[in-house]
Amino acid sequence: MSLQSTGSKAILWIESNYNFLTKTEKKVADVVLQEKEKVVYSSVTDLAEMADTGETTVLRFCRKLGFRGFQEFKLAVAQDLASSVEEVHGLPKKGDTIADIALKITATNTQALKDTMGLLQHQELEKAVDALVTKKKIHFFGVGSSGFTALDAHYRFMRLGFQVNSAIDAHLIAMSCALAGPDDVVVGISTSGSTKDLVDAISLAAANGATIICLTNHARSPITQYAHAILLAASKETPLQGGAFSSKLAQIHLLDILSTAVALKHSETTAAAIEKTAKAVIDKLY
Template sequence: MNNQSTGAKTLLWIESHYNSLTKTEKKVADLVLHNKEKVVYSSVTDLAEMAATGETTVLRFCRKLGFRGFQEFKLAVAQDLVSPNENVHGKIDENDKIEDIAQKMTSSNSQALKDTLSLLQRKELQKAVDALLSKKRIFFFGVASSGVTAMDAHYRFMRLGFQTFCASDSHVIAMNCALTGPEDVVFGISTSGSTKDLVDAIQLADANGATIVCLTNHARSPITQYADAVLLASSKETPLQGGAFASKLAQIHVLDILSTIVALRRKEETFQAIEKTTKSVVGKLY
């Protein structure tokens, strides 16, 4: 059992893999997500009939999520239901009071951070940390809203004393990736994991031998095909919500965890870098 050993909750894992599922596998996923209590008491045949698919589709769906079979998958769903996530934020209505909106948004964003923690895999974090500590240069790339997140990451790691670069323009990203090599880390940030301009450039860097780290919301999106380490953030975002703050909060949370681990692994260099950068701007404050 793979994904559960990392602490990821099964229902979150399904959502993260959803876009990579086949049409028939999505039928199974939809049924599980909306009728999870029924799934716990169903046989593989029952579930196949309810989803109007074959038993082989159900088994393929379970294995794609990292389970050995249906029974292991069903057990994981049952464990999720022992302490289900409360949908405490509810739907925001135009007639809600200001304080109710603030409460619902806070609950929703807090849940996004908790879900992100559930999806983070220790071994993937370790691979990202090892890469950042062992390579000479770090390139942070993202397009549109993810480009803003890339700038935040660049700023944070620069202050920790790393040689970092950042770009959000697709042409500049492509040219930078074409010039990378084995001593570089290319850190691609994409909520969808399917932004063609970024994925195509990442492919160039991968061919050049650079170490690829990606931060995305979708575990089997195109960008992950080239990644040496995959960091997952959790946030529900429809096509009409591109750049939603919840997605950005989840991504920043992952970067905060990652940068803190890295800083603790090289405390002396980090302290010196922070001290130097702080002194360099102290005269610019009143």
């Protein structure tokens, strides 16, 4: 039986149609009803673990309620919780002065960086650095906002003298991953860790023997099951905030740490590459 969701009334539909759910789907529903705020910031894997079920059950639950998938369901829950993302996150509100807005945003971004440092596992960073300096080619992939982070990473590592590729188009990512092998490092960037186009492609690269590094906000998300090294950013965002700048700053911060560690490990080679690339564009500047 497929229920029809209307607007953003996800919670209402769960309560109204609870008796139509299977036993395992009711476990998911119970968690959602009791932990609405937590669910908004969770991955599909997180919710499955919270409900002591599988990811397939969570997806079936979402579809039974009329949603196309977990992300659409989360969006509806977020809309139920608040009329605006500002109320969910405690961010600037209408009526705040410019000074208030600046202070609140600065506090949010500063906290995101501090929390990211708190999550940083040195062993995971070391594994990522070792892979980047020993393999022949590096690939940075991301979809949507995370795709632009992948392009930033491509630029930085190219300046350091590495053979680098990047893609933000789902088809190019899939084809690149299908051709990746044991001599390649594939860095998948996804705030949610659940972007299907990216996760499916990463699975191809992993099956081919490529080393996988993932940069995500969720330690337990579909992309991490393929990762040899996991770099965690701490900034939270609801489905209403896709591409939030605080998430972007946390990602860039981790890439800055990663690229600096790589550059210092191979300082002679990277110093020469930085000089060459700088000279290549020097006549482009006044």
